[in-house]
Amino acid sequence: MDLNDTRFNPQNCGSCPIRHRAVCARCDGDELDLLETMKFYRSFEAGQTVIWSGDRMDFVASVVTGIATLTQTMEDGRRQMVGLLLPSDFVGRPGRDSAPYDVTATTDLVMCCFRRKPFEEMMVRTPHVGQRLLEMTLDELDAAREWMLLLGRKTAREKIASLMAIIGRRDAALRLKGGKAPLVFDLPLTREAMADYLGLTLETVSRQISALRRDGVIELEGKRHVLVPDLDRLLEEAGDDTDGGLVV
Amino acid sequence: MDLNDTRFNPQNCGSCPIRHRAVCARCDGDELDLLETMKFYRSFEAGQTVIWSGDRMDFVASVVTGIATLTQTMEDGRRQMVGLLLPSDFVGRPGRDSAPYDVTATTDLVMCCFRRKPFEEMMVRTPHVGQRLLEMTLDELDAAREWMLLLGRKTAREKIASLMAIIGRRDAALRLKGGKAPLVFDLPLTREAMADYLGLTLETVSRQISALRRDGVIELEGKRHVLVPDLDRLLEEAGDDTDGGLVV
DNA sequence: GATCCACTTTGATCTGCATCATAGCAGCCC
């Protein structure tokens, strides 16, 4: 795959630390040319595992198209999703040898990759990449801690409403539809994946989605297509005081 | 307070990004002298709030002595602790104006502080501080995600066992007692604070601690002093496959 | 020692979600 591939949307690299020549406003020099020569693309089919927890991980990457999940698993099979990677999200740990959790493609997935060693060397020479990476990691940490509140203290209904709000708003942000129009989006996850994300069972997820639909908080077309007529109502159901943008 | 204060233990700054002259093996130059001139100490009494969520935060800091907690709160009062700061832990967000959660001293607390602006400038000039900060933030992110697994999928008993293991091992690491001796430590949290950390109620915490004591997994002297006769047994109760060091 | 207060323990009961079970539904292949 290359930049001419129709699936590649340079917009998607806008918020990743690896800004592509086409979209980086901050730097115009040789460092970006260097980045361009370093990058390569990898594709995965829906359901494929990108990397297993504990495996050696010698690259860093950002999602170009598709959805990936980060999950942790206990010996007995209990699973908890700990992160959701949408287009433009970054994955990888400069300075770390092995992956801390499973990374799985839930849809067909294309990632823009860089080998870790040269990337790290480039970071040293190009301070703003490191700074951007710190910023993004702090954002992820905030999101993770927001999620801890959800997992520890929210009810099943609040969890579902929160998930809808986050996915819907992320989706709207990606399309640059910042307006007040009702959110319309497709759920990128199965009921089971949502359950793993929310610390619930798939049956409870299904029941609560039905309940929110019955109560008019969301509208459903098919299993995946969602319309939110009133975002404030949804946020109220989610128990969110912040109307700020939870970045996942 | 200054370096001569008996409460100050330079060892405690060993893992913080702000390495003090006394303990930093990596740099011997002027940059550390600069750090020394920038730092100042702040003390808080047990129960005092260091900073409220949303408040302007114009400093970064590391814990010298005592314990602080990071908590998030919903409008209706439900609380979730999202982090625990022990001596040597770092708090603050270079590049961020406001605090993302409440920081509270649960014991008497001394922090070693740096004003944010000069600290950020120093980071630019001194790359290894920024790198160290990225490393630490990635560690925190891993710990947060480990905690997500706990909050989402572990039983009350497993949660308590996990907490004991983490606090006990952190405590042992601080004292540099790396041996196989049984863990002995004091719980730095009330039952209620543990409940807020684990996403439980204080009654459940109390019951599960009693149950672990009855089953010989831990021994208690008073309410706070804990002895773990068999760490492997505790880890098994915690449902941990990793025997790696969960950093909180 | 007596009183107080914050914290903890334990018991009784309730409930939200898990678990178990079954059926509906859409896409796909033959």
Add this chain to the structure above:
DNA sequence: GGGCTGCTATGATGCAGATCAAAGTGGATC
């Protein structure tokens, strides 16, 4: 069409942990 397969919905039941209530504990203060 018919049958298969993966996903979803919904009903019946059970249980872990929440909630409500009361009593125990130990340190501080007078």
